[in-house]
Amino acid sequence: MTDQYSARRYVREPARRVYANELREVRLHFKDGTDEKSPTYVMLPTGVRCNRIFVCGEMILKEKKGEDTTFYSVRVRDPTGIFFVNAGSYQQEAMQQIARIEQGSFVAVVGKPVVRSMEDGSVFVSVRAESVFPVDRDTYRLWVDDAAEQTLDRIDAFRTTPDSEKAAEFYNTNPEIYRQMVAAALRTIEF
Amino acid sequence: MDAYPEVIERISQKITDKGVTPDRGRIASKLNLLVKEFSIPIEEAERTVTNEMMREYKLDSIPRSGGSDELTEVASAKPGAWVTIEGKVVALQASPSPSIAQKGIIADASGAIEFVVWAKANAPIMEEGQWYRLESAVVDEFRGSPNLKVHSGTTISAIEEERGFIPQMTPLADVRPGVVSVRAKVIQLWEVRHERMLQTGLVGDESGTTKFVIWKSDGAEPLEEGMVYTIYFATAEEFNGRVSLNLGGAEWCREEGADIEVSRREGKTITGAFVHLGTGTGLIKRCKVEGCNRALSRQNFCPVHEIQQDFRYDLRITGVVDDGTSAHNVLLQLAATEKITGLSLQSAVEMAENNPLGLDDVFIRMQELLMGRYISCSGNDIEGTMLVRDGDNIEPVEFDTARHAGLINRAGTPAGGAQE
Structure with a gap:
């Protein structure tokens, strides 16, 4: 009974479309609620909270790291920069999927954004993979358009929602810079 | 205080x-x-x-009070409001009860609404085809449809001047309970199972399909399959979450030589990427006990009929399609699964039977074919999951150069600057 009840109340977090260059700027992360199982979010500089992302790009580097416990570290390049994607022993399925993919392929990644502060005070934003699958070039082009559209939607709604007010205050975002990033990303796609 | x-x-x-x-x-x-x-x-x-x-x-x-002297458009008359409207009585129906003096449909250019005149209102009798001004009528809801009530406080006055108007047409996908006019093609006629029913079937337009019913009454003529009709003032009713059109009281005219490319899509449409496939995806076995059809476990165990050595194969996808702002659970049935994966049931069975990984192999193959791919699919919502019935309701999304060019324009026009 309890399971059914909680299953009905559970709403899956959407996977936000975000370019590498915007994800790299993320610093604000928080938990919604005090429950142990409350979802954690990062705040995108363009003003949407985000618990999961969906990105596409070229897998330019695939490395197996660690000694006792191995994990995959993968770099995925989109038109604006690089996503640092990891899959460890808690992401067995993603590890197996990455193992089958050749370096240089286009991939689609679903995962959780992770913000870590390093000892030297710098901040590193990575993606903890839920799934990584090879895709064709057309899917990559569709994703670039999709991410462009949703980033522009966020820019258009900037300072009109409580979350984007918060983002504006925290990041002091200049929406124009993100608009230019989108324009440059779109120009890399030949059609 | x-x-x-x-x-x-x-x-x-x-x-x-x-x-x-x-x-x-x-x-x-x-x-x-x-x-x-x-x-x-x-x-x-x-x-x-x-x-x-x-x-x-x-x-x-x-x-x-409450601004009811101001004229309200019929389409914006919402339940709970006091309104004054000017419209044409386009249909009168037999009164179903002694407490109701008149019942019919009144329309203006924005839309149409059913009305009821209470016997106690002592209102003048309205004639079909005549324009009237109804002051201080009240809108309420009857079986989910807005309904205009003429009571003793309502003033009815005939409008003498001749006014023309073209009824507002509604795409079938946007039809909600109430009175609507549609242009649609009769795509199927079904067996009539009720003695008072004249005809029932399916009509469709570019936006979708809807069931229709014609009840027997004087002068009611059946529709002809394959023909396009303009149907004025049908009553849309909702039952179990589905809308159907009742053509009692409606008028229609046949359009000779016209055709409509009917969309076979049902319910809502979502466009997004597959971000997850559930374990129920792929080749499954179903219980063959009559009327059961439940999915069997890997050990051929049916939750009701226990171990079943005899079973039937089926192919399906349970997954999540995500459009970037919300995640939707979808269930693709056999024909939809075959279309989007390009795998037939037979080839999936062969793959499973000739492979050491068996059913898992089909699952992995489907993940490779679908994960991260953009699709558009349609269906009705069943307890939070969209049921995608067949190949007509799903297709892959292709790169669209017009959309791409539109995005370049949108991104290239900053609030206060020139383009590059």
């Missing part, structure tokens, strides 16, 4: 609207008396006090 500040505010606002500043203390004490001393429900008390105060200030009582 006033007990009901919002109610007091509402009442005094109504009086202020009439240009009189009311005594809020009197409103409060009247309310208090009714609610505390006489235990009258607050809604009832609000009406009573409003009426009393209006009388005290020699103002019109409620039916004429």
Whole structure:
């Protein structure tokens, strides 16, 4: 009974479309609620909270790291920069999927954004993979358009929602810079 | 301390609207008396006090207040509102009860609505085809559809001048309970299973399909399959979450030689990427006990009929399609699965039977084919999952150069700067 009840109340977090260059700027992360199982979010500089992302790009580097416990570290390049994607022993399925993919392929990644502060005070934003699958070039082009559209939607709604007010205050975002990033990303796609 | 500040505010606002500043203390004490001393429900008390105060200030009582003198378009008449409308009586129907003097449909250029004239209203009899102004009628809801009630406070006056209007056409996908006009093609006729029913079937347009019913009545003529009709003032009804069109009271004309490319899509449409495939995806076995059809576990165990050595294969996808702002659970049935994966049931069975990984191999293959891919699919929502029935309701999304060019324009026009 309890399971059914909680299953009905559970709403899956959407996977936000975000370019590498915007994800790299993320610093604000928080938990919604005090429950142990409350979802954690990062705040995108363009003003949407985000618990999961969906990105596409070229897998330019695939490395197996660690000694006792191995994990995959993968770099995925989109038109604006690089996503640092990891899959460890808690992401067995993603590890197996990455193992089958050749370096240089286009991939689609679903995962959780992770913000870590390093000892030297710098901040590193990575993606903890839920799934990584090879895709064709057309899917990559569709994703670039999709991410462009949703980033522009966020820019258009900037300072009109409580979350984007918060983002504006925290990041002091200049929406124009993100608009230019989108324009440059779109120009890399030949059609 | 006033007990009901919002109610007091509402009442005094109504009086202020009439240009009189009311005594809020009197409103409060009247309310208090009714609610505390006489235990009258607050809604009832609000009406009573409003009426009393209006009388005290020699103002019109409620039916004429609240801006009901202003003309409302039929399409924007929402349940709960007092309205004044001007429209044409486009249909009259037999009165179903002695307490109802007249029943029919009144329309203007924005839309149409069913109306009922109470016998107690003592209203003049309206004629079909004539324009009327109905002042201070009230809109309520009957079986989920808006319905206009003409009561004793309503003033009906005939409009003599001839007014023409073209009824507003509604795409089938946008039809909601109420009175609608549609242009649609008859795509299927079904067996009639009720003695009072003349005809039933499916009509469709570019936006979707809807069931229709014609009941037997004088002069009702059946529709012809494959023909396109313009149907004026059909009544859309909702049953179990599905809308159907009742053509009783409607008028239609056949369009010779016309055709419509009917969309076979059902329900809502979502466009997004597959971000997850559930374990129920792929080749499954189903219980063959008559009327059961449940999915068997890997050990051929049916939750009701236990171990079943005899089974039937099926192919399906349970997954999540994500559009970037929300994640939707989808269930693709056999034909939809075959179309989007390009794998037939037979080839999946062969793959499973000739492979050491068996059913898992089919699952992995489907993940490789679908994960991260953009699709558009349609269906009805069943307890939070969209059911995608067949190949007509799903297709891959292809790169669209027009959309791409549109995005370049949108991104390249900053608020206050020139393009590069």
